[in-house]
Amino acid sequence: MKKIAMYAVVAVLFAGAGAWYGTHKKPAPAPITATAPAGVSGPVAAMMAETLPNDKGIKEALSKWQGKNLLVNFWAPWCAPCVEEMPELSELQNSELGKKIQVIGIGIDSPSNIAEFTQKVKVAYPIYVAGMSGTELSRQFGNTQGGLPFTVLIGADGTVKKTYLARLKFDDLKADLAALN
Known part of the structure; x- marks a missing residue:
């Protein structure tokens, strides 16, 4: 009888905790619905x-970047090769070639870590925060292993021209950029 009473008390405690949680839980945010540009x-x-x-x-x-040649760089502040190539990506953005390509960075980390990083390391191109969903986005581009850095060259027509896994070889990249319209 003692065990049954103990089980009943535990059940009442769990039921009470569940009821409290159910009435105090914040509602889930509405999903972001977006459609791709035509x-x-x-x-x-x-x-x-x-x-x-x-x-x-x-x-x-x-x-807002649709219709432009893009170099999309998936990176993270804790990724040494990512950080090593950022000055060269900034240099590229500021160069003559930068007039025909827009570099954007998609950070795979928390907003606070990326904000802290970009306060210390200045870059000449826009940085966006995707968190872990950025890994999934990079996988859609063919980065099946989720490795970083991962860079995608996208033509102004919206087609993927080339992908690069690991630190960029800028001589090869410049040759690929020269072939863009």
Whole structure:
């Protein structure tokens, strides 16, 4: 009889905790619904449909880059090769070639870590915060292992021209950029 009473007390405690949690739980945020701009499909459409906060926390629609040649760099502050190539990506953005390509960085980390990083390391291109969902987005571009850095060259027509896993070889990249329209 003692065991039954103990089980009853435990059951009442769990029921009470569940009832309290159910009445105090914050509602789930409404899902973000976005549609890709016309004229693009596949992973480029998925990326263009995203609205991500920049390193200052301001949300921006990535569709603003539609119609431009893009070099999309998936990176993280804790990834040494990612950090090593950032000055070269900034140099590229500021160069003559930078007039025909827009570099954007998609950070795979927390907003606070990325904000802290970009306060210390200045970059000449926009940085967006995707968190772990950035890994899934990079997988859609063919990064099946989720390795970083991962960079995607996208033509102004919305097609993926080339992907690069690991630290960029800038001589090869410049040759690929020269072939863009």
